[in-house]
Amino acid sequence: xxxxxxxxxxxxxxxxxxxxxxxxxxxxxxxxxxxxxxxxxxxxxxxxxxxxxxxxxxxxxxxxxxxxxxxxxxxxxxxxxxxxxxxxxxxxxxxxxxxxxxxxxxxxxxxxxxxxxxxxxxxxxxxxxxxxxxxxxxxxxxxxxxxxxxxxxxxxxxxxxxxxxxxxxxxxxxxxxxxxxxxxxxxxxxxxxxxxxxxxxxxxxxxxxxxxxxxxxxxxxxxxxxxxxxxxxxxxxxxxxxxxxxxxxxxxxxxxxxxxxxxxxxxxxxxxxxxxxxxxxxxxxxxxxxxxxxxxxxxxxxxxxxxxxxxxxxxxxxxxxxxxxxxxxxxxxxxxxxxxxxxxxxxxxxxxxxxxxxxxxxxxxxxx
Amino acid sequence: xxxxxxxxxxxxxxxxxxxxxxxxxxxxxxxxxxxxxxxxxxxxxxxxxxxxxxxxxxxxxxxxxxxxxxxxxxxxxxxxxxxxxxxxxxxxxxxxxxxxxxxxxxxxxxxxxxxxxxxxxxxxxxxxxxxxxxxxxxxxxxxxxxxxxxxxxxxxxxxxxxxxxxxxxxxxxxxxxxxxxxxxxxxxxxxxxxxxxxxxxxxxxxxxxxxxxxxxxxxxxxxxxxxxxxxxxxxxxxxxxxxxxxxxxxxxxxxxxxxxxxxxxxxxxxxxxxxxxxxxxxxxxxxxxxxxxxxxxxxxxxxxxxxxxxxxxxxxxxxxxxxxxxxxxxxxxxxxxxxxxxxxxxxxxxxxxxxxxxxxxxxxxxxx
Numbered sequence: 141x142x143x144x145x146x147x148x149x150x151x152x153x154x155x156x157x158x159x160x161x162x163x164x165x166x167x168x169x170x171x172x173x174x175x176x177x178x179x180x181x182x183x184x185x186x187x188x189x190x191x192x193x194x195x196x197x198x199x200x201x202x203x204x205x206x207x208x209x210x211x212x213x214x215x216x217x218x219x220x221x222x223x224x225x226x227x228x229x230x231x232x233x234x235x236x237x238x239x240x241x242x243x244x245x246x247x248x249x250x251x252x253x254x255x256x257x258x259x260x261x262x263x264x265x266x267x268x269x270x271x272x273x274x275x276x277x278x279x280x281x282x283x284x285x286x287x288x289x290x291x292x293x294x295x296x297x298x299x300x301x302x303x304x305x306x307x308x309x310x311x312x313x314x315x316x317x318x319x320x321x322x323x324x325x326x327x328x329x330x331x332x333x334x335x336x337x338x339x340x341x342x343x344x345x346x347x348x349x350x351x352x353x354x355x356x357x358x359x360x361x362x363x364x365x366x367x368x369x370x371x372x373x374x375x376x377x378x379x380x381x382x383x384x385x386x387x388x389x390x391x392x393x394x395x396x397x398x399x400x401x402x403x404x405x406x407x408x409x410x411x412x413x414x415x416x417x418x419x420x421x422x423x424x425x426x427x428x429x430x431x432x433x434x435x436x437x438x439x440x441x442x443x444x445x446x447x448x449x450x451x452x453x454x455x456x457x458x459x460x461x462x463x464x465x466x467x468x469x470x471x472x473x474x475x476x477x478x479x480x481x482x483x484x485x486x487x488x489x490x491x492x493x494x495x496x497x498x499x500x501x502x503x504x505x506x507x508x
Numbered sequence: 509x510x511x512x513x514x515x516x517x518x519x520x521x522x523x524x525x526x527x528x529x530x531x532x533x534x535x536x537x538x539x540x541x542x543x544x545x546x547x548x549x550x551x552x553x554x555x556x557x558x559x560x561x562x563x564x565x566x567x568x569x570x571x572x573x574x575x576x577x578x579x580x581x582x583x584x585x586x587x588x589x590x591x592x593x594x595x596x597x598x599x600x601x602x603x604x605x606x607x608x609x610x611x612x613x614x615x616x617x618x619x620x621x622x623x624x625x626x627x628x629x630x631x632x633x634x635x636x637x638x639x640x641x642x643x644x645x646x647x648x649x650x651x652x653x654x655x656x657x658x659x660x661x662x663x664x665x666x667x668x669x670x671x672x673x674x675x676x677x678x679x680x681x682x683x684x685x686x687x688x689x690x691x692x693x694x695x696x697x698x699x700x701x702x703x704x705x706x707x708x709x710x711x712x713x714x715x716x717x718x719x720x721x722x723x724x725x726x727x728x729x730x731x732x733x734x735x736x737x738x739x740x741x742x743x744x745x746x747x748x749x750x751x752x753x754x755x756x757x758x759x760x761x762x763x764x765x766x767x768x769x770x771x772x773x774x775x776x777x778x779x780x781x782x783x784x785x786x787x788x789x790x791x792x793x794x795x796x797x798x799x800x801x802x803x804x805x806x807x808x809x810x811x812x813x814x815x816x817x818x819x820x821x822x823x824x825x826x827x828x829x830x831x832x833x834x835x836x837x838x839x840x841x842x843x844x845x846x847x848x849x850x851x852x853x854x855x856x857x858x859x860x861x862x863x864x865x866x867x868x869x870x871x872x873x874x875x876x
Binding site: 153166184185186188189229231232233234235236237238239248250251252309313316317320321323325327328339340341363428432433437438449 | 521534552553554555556557597599600601602603604605606607616618619620677681684685688689691693695696707708709731796800801805806
């Protein structure tokens with residue numbers, strides 16, 4: 141029983157589609173691999189774009205070449221022509237289409253695992269595109285450092301910049317607009333000060349204060365290539381409390397120690413455990429109190445590529461051994477509702493020759 | 509046979525989820541409606557956010573309340589507790605989850621139609637949030653007008669701004685950063701000059717020129733509310749050719765005439781036809797030549813809300829009658845590979861009392 145492969149999605153919604161087709165679209169279209177043929181079937185509106193930018197080896201078809209715009213008929217015709225009984229599809233394949241195609245007699249088999257396991261192994265070009273996005277994240281972060289250095293500290297310990305209170309929103313705008321000038325899409329940038337930083341997903345809002353840690357998690361996507369960069373730094377303007385300094389040192393130690401543990405064949409869960417153990421050794425404990433979780437309660441890291449979160453996982457659930465060619469984040473953190481959070485995130489590349497290279501090129505420090 | 513309703517998605521990927529749950533998340537989670545209960549089931553990382561921002565009437569559960577993080581078991585437990593035999597799901601429900609749940613004995617029925625038909629009828633709050641996003645699009649557009657007015661025209665007819673050539677990229681940055689300051693997410697903004705404007709989806713690149721039309725299609729999304737605005741204006745810096753002036757007048761006539769045809773009960777296809785007929789009457793014809801499509805070859809408009817494209821359609825495929833409460837774009841265009849494109853887009857609200865209100869509040873002109 142020969143199965144082909146099939147995706148119905150927009151390039152914007154599906155990185156598998158972007159990876160397979162070589163381009164991105166706002167509207168969904170068909171990509172298939174069947175017998176010797178890999179192809180995309182395009183509406184008139186997107187045919188030109190597809191011809192200009194399809195990946196090597198991907199044939200661009202019009203809908204008319206398959207009899208018209210009816211997708212069920214197109215896909216059945218593809219199956220007939222190339223002699224496949226059906227298609228393997230990504231796990232997030234739309235159920236409505238699956239039921240229609242099954243109703244037409246095709247086998248439609250969703251994959252449990254990543255649809256293109258090869259996405260985990262980055263090519264040299266991909267590493268360059270990721271690094272280029274990361275450099276823009278660093279440019280955004282440096283802009284934030286500059287803004288924070290320019291602030292004055294008011295009597296009530298709020299930060300003032302150019303005569304007005306500096307808010308999370310304004311600092312985020314300075315970061316995001318810097319990256320946009322570099323051709324990035326930016327959304328979700330975190331600038332969370334003080335206790336807001338104790339919630340890892342809190343974007344941050346309102347006036348920023350001196351002496352409290354400010355978590356800046358910056359993850360732009362290149363508008364042209366679609367690849368992401370991911371960077372977190374945590375800084376204090378003014379004088380950090382002793383507990384904040386100790387937490388910072390512990391997180392930095394955890395990150396650097398974990399990086400040294402990365403090599404092919406080791407499961408991601410073990411790298412996570414290295415970081416968790418270092419934090420425990422520094423006497424920072426993880427658990428759940430009345431105010432919610434505290435300590436280190438998220439995964440250590442994740443793959444980055446055309447998705448901001450992709451395989452492999454560096455977390456307790458990352459049971460698969462790491463493979464050469466992976467690009468992952470290493471981002472331990474400590475979060476306490478009493479004073480806030482510290483997170484420090486680098487990206488590393490496990491190159492096919494076996495060495496581990498830190499891609500991130502921006503300094504670490506707590507106080508500015 | 510009682511069915512509940514079920515969504516598994518992130519708020520960022522699924523506007524149905526955002527609409528139902530009342531908040532957005534980067535990671536996917538479960539929303540259900542079964543018997544008397546509407547609820548979401550959250551991981552520890554997102555539980556706090558859900559409690560703070562769930563829609564009225566939506567109960568926030570932890571995974572533990574349903575026995576643990578296994579989603580199949582959670583959903584089966586929900587079905588048992590509320591006495592449903594399965595769930596109706598959106599058409600884009602992930603096939604892998606559907607097969608798992610069907611394997612556990614549940615009926616999983618994908619909807620052909622929009623999952624929440626009520627999304628088409630906007631509440632007063634929704635109209636305000638859409639209008640607020642549209643005002644930001646207008647602010648971005650005015651910024652572009654100002655930049656273009658400040659340009660000088662070089663001898664070779666390129667536009668110079670602050671001493672350097674003005675590119676599509678730079679004009680887009682000025683628009684996008686203006687909107688970002690207003691709390692918008694901006695991506696995909698079109699600034700296409702000259703013949704690039706003859707491809708409706710071409711974002712535009714390179715140096716802009718005098719005398720040629722510049723299509724600016726601006727569609728920001730509010731980072732806080734998730735609602736979109738959508739606006740297109742086309743302008744010329746310098747002296748437009750006669751054909752460009754005539755095309756501009758025809759498109760403006762088509763837009764205003766089509767707006768007058770909008771009322772409850774009329775199918776979207778008829779509104780589209782009104783605009784197409786006006787363009788024909790002005791002697792601008794639609795067809796396909798060697799260089800691709802020309803004339804007016806896209807739909808007249810679409811609903812806007814939590815999705816930038818949603819029901820209803822104003823296009824030849826919009827066979828459903830328009831319903832009170834719809835917010836739609838009206839955006840006729842003319843595209844000719846010889847000289848470029850003209851598109852003029854307003855948003856209108858078909859209010860429940862039966863009147864049609866233009867939401868867009870920015871002037872129309874061709875030359876600046």
